[in-house]
Amino acid sequence: xxxxxxxxxxxxxxxxxxxxxxxxxxxxxxxxxxxxxxxxxxxxxxxxxxxxxxxxxxxxxxxxxxxxxxxxxxxxxxxxxxxxxxxxxxxxxxxxxxxxxxxxxxxxxxxxxxxxxxxxxxxxxxxxxxxxxxxxxxxxxxxxxxxxxxxxxxxxxxxxxxxxxxxxxxxxxxxxxxxxxxxxxxxxxxxxxxxxxxxxxxxxxxxxxxxxxxxxxxxxxxxxxxxxxxxxxxxxxxxxxxxxxxxxxxxxxxxxxxxxxxxxxxxxxxxxxxxxxxxxxxxxxxxxxxxxxxxxxxxxxxxxxxxxxxxxxxxxxxxxxxxxxxxxxxxxxxxxx
Numbered sequence: 001x002x003x004x005x006x007x008x009x010x011x012x013x014x015x016x017x018x019x020x021x022x023x024x025x026x027x028x029x030x031x032x033x034x035x036x037x038x039x040x041x042x043x044x045x046x047x048x049x050x051x052x053x054x055x056x057x058x059x060x061x062x063x064x065x066x067x068x069x070x071x072x073x074x075x076x077x078x079x080x081x082x083x084x085x086x087x088x089x090x091x092x093x094x095x096x097x098x099x100x101x102x103x104x105x106x107x108x109x110x111x112x113x114x115x116x117x118x119x120x121x122x123x124x125x126x127x128x129x130x131x132x133x134x135x136x137x138x139x140x141x142x143x144x145x146x147x148x149x150x151x152x153x154x155x156x157x158x159x160x161x162x163x164x165x166x167x168x169x170x171x172x173x174x175x176x177x178x179x180x181x182x183x184x185x186x187x188x189x190x191x192x193x194x195x196x197x198x199x200x201x202x203x204x205x206x207x208x209x210x211x212x213x214x215x216x217x218x219x220x221x222x223x224x225x226x227x228x229x230x231x232x233x234x235x236x237x238x239x240x241x242x243x244x245x246x247x248x249x250x251x252x253x254x255x256x257x258x259x260x261x262x263x264x265x266x267x268x269x270x271x272x273x274x275x276x277x278x279x280x281x282x283x284x285x286x287x288x289x290x291x292x293x294x295x296x297x298x299x300x301x302x303x304x305x306x307x308x309x310x311x312x313x314x315x316x317x318x319x320x321x322x323x324x325x326x327x328x329x330x331x332x333x334x335x336x337x
Contacts, residue, residue, distance in 0.1 A: 033316025130278025172227030
């Protein structure tokens with residue numbers, strides 16, 4: 001696999017005789033992002049966009065000063081402890097960083113950065129798409145047209161659910177949660193939210209703060225999961241918390257699959273306690289629980305939250321900015337450890 005990698009030299013910096021840091025980019029980035037990287041550093045690229053695996057990463061990292069990695073690369077303690085001593089920074093092209101063992105990196109003196117903020121709008125857009133798609137049955141409606149199963153004219157079937165003027169609960173009022181709230185307000189939605197502390201921005205929108213998730217859930221016709229993945233939030237959407245939602249509620253998740261207990265969510269969808277769900281993230285991606293595919297009341301997307309050309313380019317450029325700051329002797333703006 002390492003043989004498929006290609007190296008681009010930074011002609012701009014080399015002309016000035018500077019010592020140019022050598023960077024491994026583990027997966028293919030957008031063309032614009034790769035051009036920017038190659039104009040700044042000596043970069044080893046992955047044009048075939050194939051997973052290198054742990055051994056491939058270790059081999060390709062030899063002699064590299066830093067790595068630009070992605071959420072598709074699992075940098076656990078075992079891998080980090082095998083990295084060459086030349087590697088001083090891991091810049092992940094993602095907002096999430098649960099795929100990197102921050103403690104192991106810190107113990108090796110390796111900085112870790114991420115790319116928060118630049119994917120906020122794209123992910124919030126997907127959350128609204130999931131809410132509308134799940135509520136209005138966009139998935140089964142499209143199949144009816146594509147499969148030439150247009151239903152006979154009827155006033156009572158098929159029927160879906162309203163989104164406008166409903167109550168939306170947001171779990172996690174960070175950047176993305178606030179962006180979801182701003183968009184939802186355009187649908188005359190009543191916003192409730194649970195966060196570690198009240199949000200001034202959310203309060204300014206007229207949102208109602210709940211100190212506990214349990215207190216918020218009975219007020220949610222829709223629940224948008226936007227919290228980070230932590231030991232405290234793993235499996236927080238489960239049989240107990242789902243039971244607190246009103247019958248007929250709709251759950252959407254654009255955060256991380258591990259926040260949801262699949263067994264319990266599927267049971268609530270099958271029983272009719274939940275009217276529908278919209279999912280962009282899953283446990284064990286891409287090998288998701290196959291039962292989701294069997295449910296007609298689930299709108300499924302393949303983790304498209306940040307998947308726009310502009311957003312993915314901006315993510316790459318944000319990782320580049322962190323690397324530039326680091327090698328300039330500055331503290332990277334998005335340093336995690």
